[in-house]
Amino acid sequence: MDVALLHGLLLLLILPVLLYRYCATFHYFCKVTFFNLWVLAMATLLSPFAAIRGRCVENMKLLCAAIRPLKHLYGIKIEVLGAEHLNLKEPYVIVCNHQASLDLMGMVEVIPKRCVPIAKKELLYMGTVGWACWLSGIIFIDRQRTGDAIDVISQTAETIRRENLRVWIFPEGTRNQSRSMLPFKRGAFHLAVQAQVPIFPIVISPYWDFFSSKEKKFTPGTFTIRVLPRIETRGLSPKDVPELTETVRKTMVDVFSEMSSNPCRDWPAELPLLPSTGATKGTDGVWHDEDTTGTSD
Numbered sequence: 001m002d003v004a005l006l007h008g009l010l011l012l013l014i015l016p017v018l019l020y021r022y023c024a025t026f027h028y029f030c031k032v033t034f035f036n037l038w039v040l041a042m043a044t045l046l047s048p049f050a051a052i053r054g055r056c057v058e059n060m061k062l063l064c065a066a067i068r069p070l071k072h073l074y075g076i077k078i079e080v081l082g083a084e085h086l087n088l089k090e091p092y093v094i095v096c097n098h099q100a101s102l103d104l105m106g107m108v109e110v111i112p113k114r115c116v117p118i119a120k121k122e123l124l125y126m127g128t129v130g131w132a133c134w135l136s137g138i139i140f141i142d143r144q145r146t147g148d149a150i151d152v153i154s155q156t157a158e159t160i161r162r163e164n165l166r167v168w169i170f171p172e173g174t175r176n177q178s179r180s181m182l183p184f185k186r187g188a189f190h191l192a193v194q195a196q197v198p199i200f201p202i203v204i205s206p207y208w209d210f211f212s213s214k215e216k217k218f219t220p221g222t223f224t225i226r227v228l229p230r231i232e233t234r235g236l237s238p239k240d241v242p243e244l245t246e247t248v249r250k251t252m253v254d255v256f257s258e259m260s261s262n263p264c265r266d267w268p269a270e271l272p273l274l275p276s277t278g279a280t281k282g283t284d285g286v287w288h289d290e291d292t293t294g295t296s297d
């Protein structure tokens, strides 16, 4: 074979490896792509099995089991505090801050039995991912059609009591990696008040140390999930929803700020199964960026 051609082929093979090792942006996109491919592949594999049961909340167990290995592949350590609060037989509503798709990894660590998330309708159109979500009983809302979304939430208030379900809602309504939380949408709080069920706030600590879609950073790391004590809604009516929303948000923002200033430093990140770059383990036991881009914190 022509030597030049051989060199060309070799370079083509080595280039992605070099880029993965030394280019933080390429590394980030590889990891994000792998995440999406994993979800897509698992959804494709599991949907036929889930379909045997039909649309059923029990299928959430399959979805969660499929997502759980990801933290080991990425070297992400997750600490859960207060999970015992969720040991309640009755229905309830969980509200949680939403930073990125990575939240899925934390969600599957704490999500209780018979709990379905509320998701944007667009997920339904993501091929087998949408199919898997639908089969697991995930509730879809159209954020562009407030009236329709409110109808879906009102029906959900009846369903959760009738079928003893829990609902997981991201009340910010979209992903947010800013230093605080976005204003909360009120649907989750109307739902809890209409169904007269308690609310459990869950706060996921910031990912800044190891993940940022803006900075294209994705290294091994550690985050904490705090389940806060229940907030009762019994006796509340729709007129109480604005105040309830603000109270819950303030509680969560305070906990988020506290978690931001006291990150779990003594928790080393897991050793990733996926090869990692740009990250070295410091003497403090925490993974740090090599700062190949000059953009890390």
Ligand SMILES: CCCCCCCCCCCCCCC(=O)SCCNC(=O)CCNC(=O)[C@H](O)C(C)(C)COP(=O)(O)OP(=O)(O)OC[C@H]1O[C@@H](n2cnc3c(N)ncnc32)[C@H](O)[C@@H]1OP(=O)(O)O
Residues within 6 Å of the ligand: 039, 042, 043, 046, 062, 063, 066, 067, 098, 117, 118, 119, 120, 129, 132, 133, 138, 141, 142, 143, 146, 149, 150, 151, 153, 154, 169, 170, 171, 172, 173, 174, 184, 185, 186, 187, 188, 190, 191, 241, 242
């Ligand atoms: C193998 C693996 C495969 C699968 C892997 C994948 C698994 C994925 C699972 C996880 C999926 C997670 C997905 C996360 C998301 O998609 S986040 C995006 C969707 N979520 C939300 O939008 C949050 C919920 N949204 C709301 O609650 C909004 O309130 C909404 C109902 C949509 C209305 O939106 P909007 O108009 O923008 O907001 P407001 O809150 O200001 O509401 C406007 C007025 O309407 C009143 N309102 C709201 N809800 C109700 C209600 N239920 N009943 C009566 N009234 C209601 C609200 O009070 C406002 O009126 P006032 O201003 O108070 O007068």
Ligand SMILES: CCCCCCCC/C=C\CCCCCCCC(=O)OC[C@@H](O)COP(=O)(O)O
Residues within 6 Å of the ligand: 035, 036, 037, 039, 040, 098, 100, 101, 102, 104, 120, 125, 126, 127, 128, 129, 170, 173, 174, 175
């Ligand atoms: C036939 C079409 C085939 C399409 C295949 C698409 C494959 C996509 C594969 C994997 C997608 C993984 C999706 C994980 C979803 C995690 C939940 C999530 O984070 O949703 C975002 C939503 O909270 C808010 O969205 P926005 O921040 O408002 O935006």
